[in-house]
Amino acid sequence: MTKMKTNIQFRINKSKGLQLLVIVLAFACVIPLLAILAYIIRAGITKINWRFLTNIPKPVGEVGGGIVNALVGSAIIIGVAAIIAIPLGILCGVYLSENKKSRLAYWCRLCVDVLQGVPSIVVGIVAYFWLVKPLGGFSALSGSAALAIMMLPIVVRSTEETLKLLPDSLKEAAFALGIPFHRVILKVIIPCGFSGILSGVMLSVARIAGETAPLLFTAFGNPYLTTNITKPMHSLPLLIFNYATSPYNDWHDLAWGASVILLVFVLVLNIFTKLITQRWKIQL
Amino acid sequence: MKKNLFNSKFFTAAVMLSIFSFMGCGGGEGGGKTDSTAAASSSGDDNALIGAGSSFDNPLFSKMFSEYNKMNGLKVNYQSVGSGAGISQLTNKTVDFGASDAPMNGKQDSAVSAPVLHIPVTAGAVALSYNLAEVKDTLKLTPTILAEIFLGKITKWNDPKIVAANKGVKLPATGIVVAHRSDGSGTTNIFTTYLSKVNEDWSAKVGKGSSVNWPVGLGGKGTEGVAGMVKQTPGAIGYIELAYAIQNNMAYAKVQNKAGNFITPTIASVTAAANITIPPDSKISLTNTEAADGYPISGFSWVLIYKDQKYNSRSSDRAGKLLNLISWMIHDGQQYSSPLTYAPLSPAAVAVADAILKSATYDGKAILQ
Amino acid sequence: MSPTANKNSITLSEQSLGVIDSKSKAGSLSARALGRSGRQIRMEGLFKRTLVLMGLIMVILVFGILITLIVESVPSIKALGLKYLWGRTWDPVQDIYGAFPFLLGTLLTSFLALLISVPFSIAVAIFLGEYYPKGWFSNFLKNTVELIAAVPSVIYGFWGLAVLVPIVRSLETKIGVPPIGVGIFTSSLILAVMIIPYAASLGRSVIQMVPSPLKEGAYALGATRWEVIRSVVLPYTKSGLFAGILLSLGRALGETMAVTMVIGNTSQLPTSIFAPGNTMASVIANEFTEADKAVYLSALIELGLVLFLVTTVINMIGKRVISRFTND
Numbered sequence: 001m002t003k004m005k006t007n008i009q010f011r012i013n014k015s016k017g018l019q020l021l022v023i024v025l026a027f028a029c030v031i032p033l034l035a036i037l038a039y040i041i042r043a044g045i046t047k048i049n050w051r052f053l054t055n056i057p058k059p060v061g062e063v064g065g066g067i068v069n070a071l072v073g074s075a076i077i078i079g080v081a082a083i084i085a086i087p088l089g090i091l092c093g094v095y096l097s098e099n100k101k102s103r104l105a106y107w108c109r110l111c112v113d114v115l116q117g118v119p120s121i122v123v124g125i126v127a128y129f130w131l132v133k134p135l136g137g138f139s140a141l142s143g144s145a146a147l148a149i150m151m152l153p154i155v156v157r158s159t160e161e162t163l164k165l166l167p168d169s170l171k172e173a174a175f176a177l178g179i180p181f182h183r184v185i186l187k188v189i190i191p192c193g194f195s196g197i198l199s200g201v202m203l204s205v206a207r208i209a210g211e212t213a214p215l216l217f218t219a220f221g222n223p224y225l226t227t228n229i230t231k232p233m234h235s236l237p238l239l240i241f242n243y244a245t246s247p248y249n250d251w252h253d254l255a256w257g258a259s260v261i262l263l264v265f266v267l268v269l270n271i272f273t274k275l276i277t278q279r280w281k282i283q284l
Numbered sequence: 285m286k287k288n289l290f291n292s293k294f295f296t297a298a299v300m301l302s303i304f305s306f307m308g309c310g311g312g313e314g315g316g317k318t319d320s321t322a323a324a325s326s327s328g329d330d331n332a333l334i335g336a337g338s339s340f341d342n343p344l345f346s347k348m349f350s351e352y353n354k355m356n357g358l359k360v361n362y363q364s365v366g367s368g369a370g371i372s373q374l375t376n377k378t379v380d381f382g383a384s385d386a387p388m389n390g391k392q393d394s395a396v397s398a399p400v401l402h403i404p405v406t407a408g409a410v411a412l413s414y415n416l417a418e419v420k421d422t423l424k425l426t427p428t429i430l431a432e433i434f435l436g437k438i439t440k441w442n443d444p445k446i447v448a449a450n451k452g453v454k455l456p457a458t459g460i461v462v463a464h465r466s467d468g469s470g471t472t473n474i475f476t477t478y479l480s481k482v483n484e485d486w487s488a489k490v491g492k493g494s495s496v497n498w499p500v501g502l503g504g505k506g507t508e509g510v511a512g513m514v515k516q517t518p519g520a521i522g523y524i525e526l527a528y529a530i531q532n533n534m535a536y537a538k539v540q541n542k543a544g545n546f547i548t549p550t551i552a553s554v555t556a557a558a559n560i561t562i563p564p565d566s567k568i569s570l571t572n573t574e575a576a577d578g579y580p581i582s583g584f585s586w587v588l589i590y591k592d593q594k595y596n597s598r599s600s601d602r603a604g605k606l607l608n609l610i611s612w613m614i615h616d617g618q619q620y621s622s623p624l625t626y627a628p629l630s631p632a633a634v635a636v637a638d639a640i641l642k643s644a645t646y647d648g649k650a651i652l653q
Numbered sequence: 654m655s656p657t658a659n660k661n662s663i664t665l666s667e668q669s670l671g672v673i674d675s676k677s678k679a680g681s682l683s684a685r686a687l688g689r690s691g692r693q694i695r696m697e698g699l700f701k702r703t704l705v706l707m708g709l710i711m712v713i714l715v716f717g718i719l720i721t722l723i724v725e726s727v728p729s730i731k732a733l734g735l736k737y738l739w740g741r742t743w744d745p746v747q748d749i750y751g752a753f754p755f756l757l758g759t760l761l762t763s764f765l766a767l768l769i770s771v772p773f774s775i776a777v778a779i780f781l782g783e784y785y786p787k788g789w790f791s792n793f794l795k796n797t798v799e800l801i802a803a804v805p806s807v808i809y810g811f812w813g814l815a816v817l818v819p820i821v822r823s824l825e826t827k828i829g830v831p832p833i834g835v836g837i838f839t840s841s842l843i844l845a846v847m848i849i850p851y852a853a854s855l856g857r858s859v860i861q862m863v864p865s866p867l868k869e870g871a872y873a874l875g876a877t878r879w880e881v882i883r884s885v886v887l888p889y890t891k892s893g894l895f896a897g898i899l900l901s902l903g904r905a906l907g908e909t910m911a912v913t914m915v916i917g918n919t920s921q922l923p924t925s926i927f928a929p930g931n932t933m934a935s936v937i938a939n940e941f942t943e944a945d946k947a948v949y950l951s952a953l954i955e956l957g958l959v960l961f962l963v964t965t966v967i968n969m970i971g972k973r974v975i976s977r978f979t980n981d
Contacts, residue, residue, distance in 0.1 A: 011877045011879075011880065012877055014877070014879060015877035015878045015879035015880065018879045019784060019878060019879065021776070022776045022779050022780050022784065023780060023784070025772060025773050025776030025777075026773075026776045026777045026779075026780035026781075026794060027794070028773060029773050029774075029776075029777055029794075029797075029798055029801070029849055029853070030794065030797045030798070032801070032846045033797055033800060033801050033804070033846075034797075035816075036804065036808070036809070036812050039812060039815070039816060040808065040811075040812060043815075058350070059343070059346035059347040059349075059350045060342050060343040060346040060347070060531075062347075088707060088710065091703065091704055091707040092704075092707040092708055092710070092711050094704060094707075095704040095705065095707050095708045096708065098704065099708075104705065104708050104709065104712070105708060107712050108708040108709075108711050108712055111711050111712045111714070111715035111716075112711060113968065113969070113972055114715050114965050114968070114969070115711075115714070115715055115718075116968070117903050117904075117907070117964050117965060117967075117968035118718065118907070118961060118964065118965070119906070119907025119908070119909065119934055119960055119961070119964055120907070120909060121907070121909045121934045121937050121938055121957065121960075122718070122722070122907075122957045122960060122961050123718075125722070125725075125937065125941065125954060125957050126717075126718050126721050126722070128941075129721050129725060130717075130721065132378060133376060133378075136377060136378060136596055137334065137378045137379075138334070138378055149714065152711070152714075156711070180693045180694075180696065180697050181697045181700060181701065182696055182697055182699075182700035182701075185700070206803055207803075209805065210804070210805020210806065210807060210808065211805070211806075212805075212806070212807045212909075212910045213909040213910055213934075213938060216938060216941070216942070217941055217942060220334075220336075220361075220363060221361075221363050222361045223346070223361060223362070224332070224359045224361060226332070231332065231334075231361075232334060232361055232363075237805060237807045237910075240807050240808065240811055241807050241810070241910060241914070242508070244807075244810065244811040244814055244914065245504065245505060245506075245508060245509045245512050245814070245914060246506075246508035246509070246511070246512050247508060247511035247512040247514075247515045247528060247532045247534070248508075248531065248532060249532075255811060259808050259811055262805060262808065263804065263805070263808055266803055266804065266805060267800060267803060267804075269803075270799070270800055270803040271796075271800075274796060274799075365942055365943070366942075366943050367943075368943030368944075369942035369943035370943075371943075372942065372943050372944060373942065391946055395946065395947075459831045459832070461831065461832075461833050466918035466919070466939045466940075467939055467940060467943055468745075468940070468943035491747075493745075494943075495745045495940075495943075496744070497742060497743070497744040497747075497749075497920065498919065498920070498921070499921070500921075501919060501929075502833060502835060502917040502918065502919060502929045503917065503918030503919050503920075503929070503931075503939070504918065505913075505918070505939055513835075516814075516818070516834075517822075517832075517833060517834060518832070519832075
């Protein structure tokens with residue numbers, strides 16, 4: 001009897017011990033993120049001031065200068081990429097949710113999955129051959145196109161998933177009222193799934209905001225402020241990459257400040273997205 | 285009904301495939317397409333030039349272009365991506381000019397579709413920078429020591445050979461961490477040309493070039509990357525352009541030249557090394573100079589442009605702006621060299637550079653008078 | 654049967670019923686109403702064709718990427734053949750291209766990262782799926798782990814350079830290895846942090862899907878909490894967890910920026926995990942813009958092709974396993 005009791009006691013202790021281990025390991029995952037956040041914010045927040053936000057970089061080795069060309073450049077490149085990817089992605093998501101059985105839909109779904117896993121450097125190579133070489137030069141447009149390719153799977157996926165969640169009765173009621181198909185989709189279905197689609201869009205923007213590899217061979221970088229998308233343009237991740245590996249302390253400071261801005265932007269987008277999806281699920 | 289859908293699918297597929305194949309064979313169709321886009325962009329934004337290449341020149345160029353911009357508003361977007369990338373982008377005609385510390389070699393020459401002019405714009409020193417916080421004196425390095433460090437034969441700072449060359453200096457037992465370029469670099473070319481000239485072992489095992497098979501060491505992207513690595517890694521040694529070492533308060537060594545003297549890289553020692561006859565095409569190496577007080581690892585740096593500026597629908601205006609820029613760089617722009625410890629071009633070099641510039645043509649006519 | 658199952662039947666039924674347009678007079682088959690509906694039917698058809706076009710674009714895009722990669726690798730494949738894959742020297746000066754150092758670097762960093770991160774990912778998955786599926790701090794943990802995936806990779810690289818590298822350097826001095834700080838080990842550490850969320854979130858979903866009767870049966874037989882996890886939950890979700898690990902692996906293989914900044918960038922075969930090395934992605938990032946010879950450029954793109962194929966295969970296997978798991 002005692003042997004059985006101690007055996008049970010041992011097993012219970014083992015269970016409790018392993019539970020503790022799991023808790024410790026799980027919370028240990030949080031540590032790197034918090035450490036990174038704390039370090040970057042501490043290192044960078046003091047570097048952000050008005051001069052930082054409104055000046056362009058000074059010549060190599062001179063102190064001062066700012067990151068405005070990278071800030072504006074990032075905004076423009078991301079904006080153009082979103083303009084390219086969002087309509088395409090949403091319509092493709094609609095197509096996939098409307099056609100579950102056709103051959104093309106099967107291949108399309110497969111290709112979206114493949115695209116999601118493609119390394120960003122490969123997308124950069126392809127954008128170089130499709131857009132930079134034929135057009136004869138580096139441009140923000142080719143950078144945006146490369147980023148749009150990376151945005152597509154996320155937008156398509158989230159649109160498809162959101163629309164699948166909508167009840168069929170919604171569509172059937174609309175058809176019963178005689179509304180034509182395109183109006184049903186554009187005026188009824190998409191607005192209903194708006195928060196889900198919006199969260200997909202924001203996630204994809206957050207994903208590409210920090211992408212550097214596709215821009216290495218496409219947008220090229222530019223020490224001046226420019227808004228012409230057919231010309232090379234700078235961007236925050238490119239700036240961070242170039243300055244982080246340099247020896248100049250001043251450049252390191254600029255890179256820390258830029259990192260804070262980029263990090264805060266990406267995290268805010270993600271947190272906002274989570275709030276929206278949680279609200280959306282509750283509505284359903 | 286079904287037939288309609290079937291046909292339309294094929295129709296759209298055909299349209300898409302034809303568009304795609306149009307994009308895909310960029311070579312042939314590219315000309316036609318480039319015409320309209322390039323014309324639009326060049327007429328719209330002729331006030332900006334694009335250059336890429338040597339990180340060796342980057343401190344000097346960024347100062348020069350900033351001053352030029354203040355003078356007449358022309359924006360020059362120069363990206364320090366390495367000499368190899370600069371040549372490659374010039375070959376692809378994606379930039380207006382390239383910059384390289386190594387003249388184009390035979391293979392690169394055969395890859396370009398038209399002759400390329402090399403215009404020397406400055407001369408600089410490749411400094412051997414090291415990170416030894418405890419050592420306050422400047423280290424002296426002989427060619428043999430340098431070669432063996434980069435070959436991986438000498439691995440500690442207190443190696444007898446280094447101690448012998450630096451009598452009276454206390455050297456720690458720290459391991460040597462070699463830093464080299466991971467990208468194609470004219471600076472690497474200057475350094476490896478020098479090592480090949482002074483050390484047979486190096487010449488046989490590694491050779492010279494913009495991108496070699498380094499036996500040991502860590503790779504950094506651009507001179508900025510190498511300098512960053514040396515600055516952060518105790519015991520590291522790397523070859524970087526002098527301006528970077530000075531701007532970042534990094535220690536750099538005296539190197540023994542052919543005459544046997546240990547020379548510090550300075551404007552004077554580079555100018556002494558550059559004081560030789562320059563051939564008309566200006567392609568010459570300054571390494572292992574005969575001059576008694578010349579720094580042995582010096583080199584010219586060239587701006588590369590196509591001899592015939594009429595390609596890809598470039599306007600004559602754009603060609604003119606480019607040549608005016610380069611002409612300014614070799615004349616008035618030289619005033620910015622010395623503060624950044626680059627050696628200004630000697631009068632002989634300027635004369636050669638001028639002659640080369642004047643040979644650039646647009647549509648058969650010389651651009652600069 | 655959903656009305657959208659057959660688009661054509663909708664059009665037919667609409668035509669037979671007569672479209673009741675809100676703008677027309679109350680529903681009669683007047684010629685005017687038919688005229689409007691004719692236009693609408695054309696618009697509908699156009700819209701449906703546009704949707705099909707979008708689907709087609711996606712397929713063409715992905716096949717286009719594959720074809721471009723293959724076409725541009727052809728010069729290298731013709732010149733070097735298969736021994737490209739196990740050649741040990743990468744010497745662009747002498748036109749010798751052997752991709753083995755980069756293959757090895759990629760495999761080493763990815764698998765080491767996987768090894769380090771899997772215990773943590775599984776722990777998070779079990780924690781969120783089994784022990785504390787609801788509650789405010791489980792929400793906090795779930796969101797934090799997902800935010801790990803959101804941080805841009807260049808920021809991980811920068812942080813790694815500034816914080817991890819000195820730490821690894823002092824570790825290397827203690828062990829007696831050359832204290833360079835950068836290298837395979839450091840990149841594996843950063844990669845490990847970056848790929849935790851993928852296995853963790855997928856693992857959590859599959860663990861939550863374990864049917865309660867299974868677990869309750871085990872409890873009824875007298876198993877402890879841990880024994881239920883070990884003998885019921887984990888075997889049940891084995892394939893799902895495996896898929897999550899595969900997804901993490903796929904992500905690790907393709908990661909570029911963070912690795913480039915801390916791996917040391919050398920073309921030599923890495924001699925130990927503390928040595929510098931290179932991965933396929935980082936060598937492309939470093940040398941692409943300057944590859945001036947056709948074979949050089951093509952050799953780099955062949956690397957890109959290999960990377961593309963490997964990551965695609967791994968992701969496909971992962972997705973296949975997941976879909977089989979959710980359909981079982």
